[in-house]
Amino acid sequence: MQLQGSGNNQLENVANIFIFEDKLRTFICKLQLWLRKIEENNYSAFATLKALVEVKKYDATKANIQENNKTHLQMLNAEFYRYWPEYTQEAKVDQKLIRNPFNRDAGEVTEGIQEGHIEFQNDRNYKDTFKLNSLESFWCKKAISYTKLREIAFYDFLNNIFM
Template sequence: MVKDGNLSMFERLGVALAKSKNTGNLDVVQLLQATLAPLRIELHSYFPELSEVESKLIRNPFTVNVHLLPDNLQEEFLELVNDSAAKDSFETLTLTKFWTRMSETYPVVSDVVLNSFLIFPSIYRCEQGFSTLLNMKTKHRSRLNVEHGLRVCRSNTTPRIEKILCNKQAQPSH
């Protein structure tokens, strides 16, 4: 941890402090702590910590004690744990594919798990959209309606410029 002076996750900073003859390492650690504290609060607002039970439920539902789960999950969870086809699927599929497949049969339990999976991608896509919009809205390009431009920028499809240009006439004759 940074407060203990462990800077292993900041490799270059650790090397620079080791090379320097300055004894102000404590000041650097305090500055780093002050910088990281708001970041930690921000991350917790985006990604609330999962309880140990939720974490076990996501990683391996067959090891979770049913009494630790909320009452609304217990009945469906017992059916899942005793389903031999689900156990076979768990051993052969990735976690995301397993829980997606279980969402049809066990919707209540899988909804809890899939909501945990969806936190990062949905926040990432939203933040990415705002960054794209910020790059589009410049002093020279300040249109109010950015729907079409934003859609083009956010699309995964590469435009076929040559085909678009072939369908356009450069200058209509008079």
């Protein structure tokens, strides 16, 4: 539901590909956590299943229910990896640069933009502007002087939308 945006106040006016990637990665991590918990017979994440398991009269079907839930979570996890393999991995350097250009070391970025990146990082006006604006607004309107960095940002935004 967090990915749908409609009626989601948290995503209103700030939805971008990075927010959706974060939500996807979060859900995949939760799936893996839930799988580990079920394998350890810990049902704290599943109130109804926990209540059912705690009732003694269902001992005969308890193992079957547990196995069905485990199988379902494994299949759901596999489907997420199949549909979105790129979001199950760590973000690329360019994505990290776009998300927060002030949190990247110049040695991490492409050689052709290293000096511009250092200038950019040490410009307090850009740093303040970055904190006050949305990611999209910052790259579209504020980072005008640093064309190579903007090109990387736009390329990455478009690449994520149309790929």
